Amino acid sequence: MSKAFEYQILGEVCKVINGRAYKQEELLKQGKYRVLRVGNFFSNNSWYYSNLELDEDKYCENGDLLFAWSASFGPKIWKGEKVIYHYHIWKLLPNTNKINKIFLYYYLFQRTNSMIGSTHGSIMLHITKGFMESLPVQIPNLVRQKKIASILSALDDKIELNNRINAELEAMAKLIYEYWFVQFDFPFDFAQGKPDSDGKPYKSSGGKMVWNKELKREIPEGWEVKELGRVLKTYLGGTPSTKIEEYWNGDVPWLNSGEISDFPIISSEKKISKKAIKNSPTSFLEKGSVLLSITRHLRVSILGIDACFNQSVVGIKENEQFKNSYIYFSVLSDIDRLMSLRTGAQQPHINKEIVDCSPFVIPGQEVLTLFYEKVEPIIQRIINMIIRNHTSMDKLKQ
Missing domain, CATH: 3.90.220.20 (DNA methylase specificity domains)
Incomplete structure (x- = not known):
């Protein structure tokens, strides 16, 4: 092992704090605090609330380092207002004299897949607190930790920006689809009797519609x-x-x-x-x-x-x-x-x-051709940007 790095036990450089377990009746539809569960941790935007006043270590604040340890796994830097975190999430409090919080986040992010191999439980897989606290962590000195964290954070910021651009591009393509194939207002040249990129919206401009029994609604004639x-x-x-x-x-x-x-x-x-x-x-x-x-x-x-x-x-x-x-x-x-x-x-x-x-x-083939001309370059741009993000992260990890 390089002299620039040394192994530490996670529990010796970071405090691992359990969240609070809830009874179903304690989870409210409205309340003072949102309750951060594992589902919310990753993708679920449906929240429960609580009015309970708890010990301060049962809340997480903006910038806190968390780790989901049951069913779904991984670290997260919390970005948001003060919330109560659920029992299936740990709050990690690093000793700042020994380990940088952002460096630890990226280290755990890199290690999560290998940690999953040490899960327990036949119904709901989980990582034990004892395993987490005894986890060997390979760390450099603080100066190098901060440098590594800074580089990875800058890359994450770039990836986040690209993801926002991708989301906007996908929304743009989706809007075109809905406008053309749900509202049936694809551009149509009524003089020539065919779709045209400079034409008027078909249905709104009086394009002929016919009843379709499968959809139970009208669709453009010929579709x-x-x-x-x-x-x-x-x-x-x-x-x-x-x-x-x-x-x-x-x-x-x-x-x-x-x-x-x-x-x-x-x-x-x-x-x-x-x-x-x-x-x-x-x-x-x-x-x-x-x-x-x-x-x-x-x-x-x-x-x-x-x-x-x-x-x-x-x-x-x-x-x-x-x-x-x-x-x-x-x-x-x-x-x-x-x-x-x-x-x-x-x-x-x-x-x-x-x-x-x-x-x-x-639809008619001419409409599809126009749609592909507008939307396929958008989809390809999204794919290319995601591939660049992935390639950059892989190179940096190596």
Whole structure:
């Protein structure tokens, strides 16, 4: 080991503080403090509240370092007002004479995946407080810690800016889709009788509409509605046997349903071998395909890489007529309906048949061509920016 680094035990350089466990009746719809649970920690924006006045160490303030240790895992620098943090979250108070808080955040972020291998519990996986406090931490001196933290923070700021730009770009593309294919106000040249980028909005300007019994609403004359599975090829994923070692740690990305929340998808936590693809029910799809998670919270994304996926994911392959940009926003606009069709109390889900039978609007080809000209460059710019973010982070980690 380099003399510039030394190992310390986390519990000797940082205090690990438990959050508070709550009874359901203590979680309110309104109150003085928001209660930060693991779901809120990552993506869930549905909050409970509390009016309880607790010991000061049961609150977290803006800038505090936290760590989720049950079901979902990882560190977070809290950005927001004073909240109460739940029992499944630790607050970490570093000894500032020994370890820099931001450096520790990035160190734990890097170590989280390896820590998950030490989880306990058959129903709800968790990391024990004893394990966390005894975790060896490889740290340089404080000057170098601060320098590393500064470099990584600057990169994170750049990535956050790029993510905001991407969100705005996706919102722009979504607005075009909704305006053209939900409100049916695509640009149309009535004199020439065809779509034109400089034309007037079709429906608002009196374009002819006809009743469609599948959608139970009017659609532009000449358009059709068919079942998605009749016009696009769909694939259900699968999981290679975990008992066969040669199936795993290969060079083919393999995705679980949780990873479909990324947009676009440009990496995977696990990889499998080509032999696993041949000898298991998993499916392989090329970059540009659309993926839909069909378990719990249904999400849709576009592959920025070639990848396989598990049985909680349905893949939809683009073709000459229907490109990923149109498929993606079509499925995205249908998520609420699909969510209402889920069954199963423990693991709410839909199946591939429901996806295949979903109504799919087939516009005229000229409208689609105009749409692709406007939206495909936006989608490609998003993918390129995410790839640059990922590449920069990988280089810095190395």
